[in-house]
Structure formats: structure tokens, C-alpha cells
Amino acid sequence: MIKELFTNDYGPDGFRTCSVTGMRIDRTAENFVKIFGLTAVVALVMGGISAILVVLTRWEVVGLLPPDAFYNWLSVHAWNLLIFWMVFMEVAILYVGGPMVLGRKLPAPKLAMVGYVLMLVSAIGINWSIMTTSAPDQAPLLTSYAPLPSSEWFYLSAIVFILGTVIAALPFFAAIWQEKIEHPNRSLPLVAFGAFITAIIAVEALLGGLITYIPTYMWRIGLIEHIDAAWYRQMYWIIGHGSQQINLAAMVTVWYFLTHVVGGAEVVSEKVSRSAFILYLFFINMGAAHHLMADPALAASWKVWNTSYAAYGAVLASMIHAFAIPAGLEAGRRKRGAGKSLFGWLWSAPWGNPVFSAVIFSIILFGFMGGITGVLMGQMQLNLAWHNTWATVGHFHATVVLGTTMTFMGLVFFVIQTMFKKELIMAPLARIQPWFYSGFMALATLMMMYLGILYGIPRRHASVMDIPGTDFNFGAAEPLFVIFGIAALLAIVGGILFAGISVGSLLFGKKLEPSSVFRPAASWTGDGSAVHLQSMRGTFTFTLIFLAVFVIAYILNWYLLSRLWEIG
Amino acid sequence: MSSPIHSPQGNWWIAGVSVLEKTWIRISVVWCLILFASMIVWASYGKQNQHGPTYRVSTSEYIQKVQDFKKAGTQTEEGIIPADEHIYVAAARFSFDGFPVVLKAGKQYQVHMSSYDVQHGLSIRPEHALSKQMSLQLLPGYEWVLPMKFDEPGVYHVVCNEFCGVGHSTMHGSFIVQR
Numbered sequence A: 001m002i003k004e005l006f007t008n009d010y011g012p013d014g015f016r017t018c019s020v021t022g023m024r025i026d027r028t029a030e031n032f033v034k035i036f037g038l039t040a041v042v043a044l045v046m047g048g049i050s051a052i053l054v055v056l057t058r059w060e061v062v063g064l065l066p067p068d069a070f071y072n073w074l075s076v077h078a079w080n081l082l083i084f085w086m087v088f089m090e091v092a093i094l095y096v097g098g099p100m101v102l103g104r105k106l107p108a109p110k111l112a113m114v115g116y117v118l119m120l121v122s123a124i125g126i127n128w129s130i131m132t133t134s135a136p137d138q139a140p141l142l143t144s145y146a147p148l149p150s151s152e153w154f155y156l157s158a159i160v161f162i163l164g165t166v167i168a169a170l171p172f173f174a175a176i177w178q179e180k181i182e183h184p185n186r187s188l189p190l191v192a193f194g195a196f197i198t199a200i201i202a203v204e205a206l207l208g209g210l211i212t213y214i215p216t217y218m219w220r221i222g223l224i225e226h227i228d229a230a231w232y233r234q235m236y237w238i239i240g241h242g243s244q245q246i247n248l249a250a251m252v253t254v255w256y257f258l259t260h261v262v263g264g265a266e267v268v269s270e271k272v273s274r275s276a277f278i279l280y281l282f283f284i285n286m287g288a289a290h291h292l293m294a295d296p297a298l299a300a301s302w303k304v305w306n307t308s309y310a311a312y313g314a315v316l317a318s319m320i321h322a323f324a325i326p327a328g329l330e331a332g333r334r335k336r337g338a339g340k341s342l343f344g345w346l347w348s349a350p351w352g353n354p355v356f357s358a359v360i361f362s363i364i365l366f367g368f369m370g371g372i373t374g375v376l377m378g379q380m381q382l383n384l385a386w387h388n389t390w391a392t393v394g395h396f397h398a399t400v401v402l403g404t405t406m407t408f409m410g411l412v413f414f415v416i417q418t419m420f421k422k423e424l425i426m427a428p429l430a431r432i433q434p435w436f437y438s439g440f441m442a443l444a445t446l447m448m449m450y451l452g453i454l455y456g457i458p459r460r461h462a463s464v465m466d467i468p469g470t471d472f473n474f475g476a477a478e479p480l481f482v483i484f485g486i487a488a489l490l491a492i493v494g495g496i497l498f499a500g501i502s503v504g505s506l507l508f509g510k511k512l513e514p515s516s517v518f519r520p521a522a523s524w525t526g527d528g529s530a531v532h533l534q535s536m537r538g539t540f541t542f543t544l545i546f547l548a549v550f551v552i553a554y555i556l557n558w559y560l561l562s563r564l565w566e567i568g
Numbered sequence B: 001m002s003s004p005i006h007s008p009q010g011n012w013w014i015a016g017v018s019v020l021e022k023t024w025i026r027i028s029v030v031w032c033l034i035l036f037a038s039m040i041v042w043a044s045y046g047k048q049n050q051h052g053p054t055y056r057v058s059t060s061e062y063i064q065k066v067q068d069f070k071k072a073g074t075q076t077e078e079g080i081i082p083a084d085e086h087i088y089v090a091a092a093r094f095s096f097d098g099f100p101v102v103l104k105a106g107k108q109y110q111v112h113m114s115s116y117d118v119q120h121g122l123s124i125r126p127e128h129a130l131s132k133q134m135s136l137q138l139l140p141g142y143e144w145v146l147p148m149k150f151d152e153p154g155v156y157h158v159v160c161n162e163f164c165g166v167g168h169s170t171m172h173g174s175f176i177v178q179r
């Protein structure tokens, strides 16, 4: 049965042609995509289990776990969902965006295997070291802020995981290299280009991780006597935030890919979309500085320059993609006569297909909830009111869950149908899964933001309803916690639905001919007119609504800040 | 068809760009410049800016500074009334040192902050309005001095909102701001 999952009708040269995308797919590349993807789903399940425990603890009506267990499970939650689920998926995305899109063999498959094994072993090592945390070590959470010590095995496993990821990325770079040698004058397809930018950002982040974790490991085992907290924060955030920028770039790349193959989107301007990726390359890395806005030891000019120069170069890029991707869908569909009215192109889209709905919801929710809040908390002074509150947790649930996780869920559904060629089981449930999951997750996320901003609820606390030794507590926030708790549990039900449908389809799904579900890309023929001359007024309307919400949220946050006491 | 999974044909750099797309990019550029400018404008004219000098300090030096501050101040039932405008507070696992401090509303103080051991948070809010909250990061080895002026009297509660170990949610301190 396992073997059956890794078979497909390859020709004698080891290639097959995908009936949906038209891509020439190499057997080795496809099998690695499947292996990395399946491992990612295992990490997602692990993270989901921990999510149940975390939610039921923070919702203090239940108050499930004692503090020490809570922090361990919170760490498991963070590492499996923010790192392992994402990074395993991202390696799979690199192999799709490189060898598959280019129609090449996966170069150096042995390196891919070595990378995979190192990543797997170290991911297990990190989980194990977290679960067995004992004094004086503390749960690392995501950040393992030195000089608070965590298990030495944790740091060592983190180093190995980073090395494994770099090794796993090498076959991708080799494929791009071979392509450029063979066709020096041919531009990479946009998806391959996006994957290439993602991979460069990834290597930057991973190198930052080595600079952070190697000295920290040496400090933990006693080779170095002192570790400076401010130094650690600077170095850590190269990977801490950098890894999330990998998620962003990978997600945007997948948006271009899936809106095209599922919805018939085209690229309205290669120049604009590629320039936006280039902006990411140059500007997004320093956006990590927004974690240091409430720090001592850094000058205001450092803070303003690094968040502004960097963040706004990258914000601009995201705003460009925010137009280009829906515009691609709109123009591509209009060109083929799908919808004449302002939003007809959107209503007529394949909403019953969970791949499509997952992608569209992730674009909308990432932009409105994740993107806007990211800019707000990245403004130096506004950060005072956001720093380390639960609202920051809300922000990254909007980006990483509503954005990246939703997108990757859509991609997993796509891969199950096109690469494993299995029909999704429980079709009606599969159809509503993106609606259910993103709806309740968005509500839970919104509650985290409200609880953080309106009640100042701190993040990383097992209990805020009772602070020993004082009458003060955060009891006033209890009603919102009720909404949070229920919404979060329902979102987890949506997550269970995803895992159940995915695993169930692989094991019990009927054999499927993918082009019966997805319209083959070759059949998307239009009236032959240029795509940039199509109307994009629907998209323009959406982006204006987006801007209005952005401006209102922005003004509101400055107003709230202005009501605080004087500082500085 | 301009597909994202095929190499673009011809010279794509000179291909046309939709008018609406160009308009949106212009709007975005202007908006990003406003975002940039507002931080600089607020740094000059706004009243909430986390600027202040940072000094390197050893833990034993800083413990001494907080002890001296407590000794020089007047101990009352409510807390320490500082001798001058300088206030020294510190976070340690799992309590704050130097608190509670009794302050005069409308008077500017120089608040010195540091940690005795690991990273902590200093998150402050008045009891009567939880939404008026502000958070700072405290690092061992660094003494951060920030001027603060509380206009509204009340009890301002301080909690640690950076994870510093299993007991960190028990950390509490307060500024008592009186007329």
C-alpha cells in the first residue's frame, strides 16, 4: 500500500506529463515532494494536538495544564507548526518550483535524502528535548531567549535541522544552475523565480540560525562563559523572523501557482511581479528588526531605519502582489469570458474546489488581518502597545495560519489529487473544510488581537485570571476568552477535518484522473487579447477597500497610543 | 497565455502594464512613505517614544543601585517615595525589585530598568483602563533609562510578559501615581 503511493505511470526516461498543469514531472522529484509533504502533515498533526492543550489551558475556565507542562506544549506547538510543518512543505515547494516547473530531473537525489534524514532526526530530537525539559533548563518556546537555558540537545538538534535544510535545498539550486547553463537566455518561469527568491531568503535565514545556535550551544555546554542577551536577540531574529519570511515568499509563490492551475489566472505583468520578488530579496530581511522595537541597547535611528527601510520595501512588495495575484485571476478569467460584471469573474470561480477556496481565503485573510497588523506592530512607537501582548500572537496566527497554513493545506489537497491521484474522501466535508477552518481560525485570531490590544493580555502565560500576591488580574477580559476558546476549538476541529481527509484519501481514496477535477491548463484558451488590457476594476475595488481598512486601523492605533502616558 | 509556470515569451520587461495596476503601485509607494514619515514625525512631536540612553551594567552593580534607591527613598505603607526623579527597578526570576513606587502625577521621572538574571518584560497598565498598556523588554547587563510622566493618578500594574521560566506569571509590581 505504501509502495502504491509512490508509483505513477512514468515513461522509460522516468518522466510523466501532468494532465492538469502540463508539467513534465521527474519520478525522483515527485517522490521527494511526496515524502517531504507527508512529513509536513505529520508535524501539522503533532502541532494540532498541542494546540488543543494550549487552547484549553489559556481558556482558564478549563485551565487544563499546570504551567510547566503548558510551556512545554506551547514549545511543541510552536516548533511543529511554525517550523517543521512549514519547512518540510517548503522543501517540497522548492522541488515543485525548481525541477518540476522546469521539467528537469531532481539533481543530486542523494543530497535530498541526506537533507531529509537530518531534518527528520533533528525534528524528532527537538520534540524529544522539549518534552523532557527539566530544571535548570526551561521550555525553549520558539525563541529560546538566552541566557535562559534550554536543553543542550535542543540547541544541537536545531543546528542539525538547519544544516539538513540547507542540504535539502541544494538540489533545487543545482536545478536552477543547470537550467541557466542550458538556456542562458531563457527567463525562469515566474513560479521558479519566486521559488529561487524564497530559497535565497531561506539560506540567509538559515545562516543566521547557525550564527545564533552554534555559539549558544557552546555556551550551554560550558565552552563559552557568557552570552549577551542583546546579541542573542539580534542574531536570533535573523532566523526567527527570517524563517517566517521564507513562509511568506513560498506562500506568494504558491498563490501564483494555484490561482493559475485551479482558477485560470495569468501573470498580468511579469515585470511588476518579478520586481516585487526582488524587493523581498533586498528588503524583507531587515524587517526582523521589528522584534527589537521595545529593546534597550538600540538607538531610535537604528530602529526607524531598519523597520522602515526594510519593512516598507517589503510592504510595498506585498501590496504589489496583493494586486497582481487577484488581478491575474480577474484578467485571466475575463479573457475567457468568465464573468462580465465587477465581480462576476470571482463568483463564477470554482468555489466548490477546496484548493481554490483555501487559496482565496488565505489571500484575503493574510492581507486584511496579517499584513495590516504586521505593519502596525512594526512601527517603532506603536510597537510599545503591541510588544509581547497576545495581539502579536494574533498577528502571526493571521500570517502563518490564516495565510501560509491555509495555502499549504490547499496545496496538500492539490498534491493528493494530482500527484497521488487519489480522490478526496468525504467530498462534501472536504468542500467546506477551508470555509470552516479559516472562519473559526479568523475569529480566534481576532480575539487574540482584541485581548492583546484592548485588555493588554500578555502572551506566553499559563494563567492571567489570578496573579498570586496581588488582587490585580485580567478577569475583565473573560468574556472574550469564551469566544476565543470556542472559536479556537472549532478551528481545531477544522484542522482535524483536514488531517482526516488528507490521510484518509491517501489510504482509502479512489484512484482519480486529475483532469476530471481540475480543468487542464492547456484548455484555458481566451480571445487572444493581451492580458494587461483586460479590465481589473474588480481587483482595484478590493485593493481600495483594503487600503481603507488599513488607513482606519492605522489611525486608530496611533490614537490609542496617544492616550498613553508620556514616555521618552 | 502568460502562465506563471512557463518561461515568458519575448521581452517581458517592455510589455505593457495595466493602468489600474500602475495606479495601485503609486498609491502603495505614497502610503509606504507616509508610514515611514509618521515614525519620524512622532519621534519629534509625539509623547510616546521609547528613546533613552542604555548603559552596560553588571548584575552586582545594578543590585547595588536598586538597594541605594530604596534606602534613599522614603518607605511608606504604599511603597517607596523616591528621593529625587530617579527610579531604579529590576526584574528577576520571579519577582520585581524596587516596586511599589509612589509617584506624583504630572511629574517627570527617569525610570532606570534592568534585569538581574534573564530576559524579562516590563508591561505597565493602569488598573482602571487595561487597554492603556505599554511593554518594554528588559535585558540583563543593560541599564535602560526612560523618562516617564504619568498625568492620570491611579495604580499602574506591572507584569512580566516575557517568558523567564515556569513561575513568570506570578511576577507583579506597581507604580502608585498620586495627585
Ligand SMILES: [Cu+2]
Pocket: B091, B092, B093, B094, B119, B120, B121, B160, B161, B162, B163, B164, B168, B171
Ligand atoms: Cu519575568
